[in-house]
Amino acid sequence: MTFFPSTDPQPVLSVFELTSQIKDLLEGNFQSVWVSGEISNLSRPQSGHCYLTLKDDRAQVRAVLWRMTAARLRFDLEDGLEVICHGDLEVYAPRGSYQLVIRRIEPKGVGALELKLRKLREKLAGEGLFDTGRKRPLPRFPRRVAFVTSPTGAAIRDFLEVLRRRWRGADVLVVPARVQGEGAAEEIAAAINLVNRLPLSIDCLVVGRGGGSLEDLWAFNEEVVVRAIHASRIPVVSAVGHEIDVTLSDLVADVRALTPSEAAERIVPDAEELLRALAAQQHRLSISLRRRASQVRSRLDQLAERRVFRKPFERVHDLARRLDEWSARWSRAAWQRLAFARGRADSMAGRLESLSPLAVLGRGYSLTERAGDGRLLRDAAELTVGDEIRTRFHKGRATSRVEAIEFPP
Secondary structure: OOOOOOOOOOOOOOHHHHHHHHHHHHHHHOOOEEEEEEEEEEEOOOOOOEEEEEEOOOOEEEEEEOHHHHHOOOOOOOOOOEEEEEEEEEEEOOOOEEEEEEEEEEEOOOOHHHHHHHHHHHHHHHOOOOOHHHOOOOOOOOOEEEEEEOOOOHHHHHHHHHHHHHOOOOEEEEEEOOOOOOOHHHHHHHHHHHHHHOOOOOOEEEEEEOOOOOOOOHHHHOHHHHHHHHHOOOOEEEEEOOOOOOOHHHHHOOEEOOOHHHHHHHHOOOHHHHHHHHHHHHHHHHHHHHHHHHHHHHHHHHHHOOHHHHOOOHHHHHHHHHHHHHHHHHHHHHHHHHHHHHHHHHHHHHHHHHHOHHHHHHOOOOEEEEOOOOOEOOOHHHOOOOOEEEEEOOOOEEEEEOOOOOOOO
16 A cells, blocks of 8 residues: 655655754753653763663653763762752654753752762761760860861861860860861861871860851761771860761761860860869868768767776776786695695605505514525525524614524424
8 A cells, every 4th residue: 555645735854854853842942951750770881971761650761961960970870769850851863762961960858968978877887987885085184185177267266265264274286177178078187197196195186167058067078087087096076066967077076066165165174163163072071071070079089988098007907906816816726735735645655654664674573684695585494504694673784693493393
């Protein structure tokens, strides 16, 4: 079947001509549009361009980020991320399709900086940089404080004013560094490292600035600053003057202060308050000492009333008297014991005397022994006529010679 053009005078367009008209119409009426959608089919060729598809639950459109735009992104594109894009519509004639040329893109519901901050926070938290267990206490009475900040900003003036009003016993070393803009994070990190290398004894290190927007405070969210604070051997106070948003420097520091003025309040004590506390302590100590002295004095009075202190030698005299009594008792007992022993000795002597051969001799008996060997003679048969014998009497001895020996019949 053959189709012929109608007799209508409308010209027949080539594909190129039709596409060109559509291109002029589309690009002329949609020069700047805002589109929200979810990223899908993301690709990143070596050219540096980013190709993707924006879609919702009912439609989709192709989109592209040219290399220069993609290089300025502060967050990573990924499939499934909901974004808000601003750009121009463009018709790609070789394919007869249109696409959105993205000039600006932000995550939907959260800005690019917020997304970057969230990802960096998750990363550093996973490494343990924000663990509360590693945080160190500040010295009670610091003698030297270092402050890394802009020397011309309001932060250092507020800090010094509060510090001077509260405590005059601390010296402040101001370490200059940019706190905003390109390269500020590197300067802050270098200043922190410099303070830690100083031969001076630094008791506390303050890092901060005055308030500002998230972009103004971004240097204190940079990884190089967070890691420098984490590596500091000196306790660090983060004094970024923004009460609502919390920077990563606040999380990694040992102490977070909402403002530089509060940092000064947290670093040094209030001299007037300390003096009042000392006066109160002195008053309590005085009362306690007086009460203690009164208790001790009362105790001493009680002890002084005791008999042992009123008559200290009474006990000695009692013991001496008791010693004398015991001495007399022992003396009497000794004499009684001696008399008893003497009586027993006399009794035994009498008994021995009654059994003694000498006592027998006293009763008229005598002992006869051979004169030659002194052997006691009990039988006349042991003698011969002419033997010399000695006779022992109760008193004295006699020597005789045997003239005759007789035996009873």
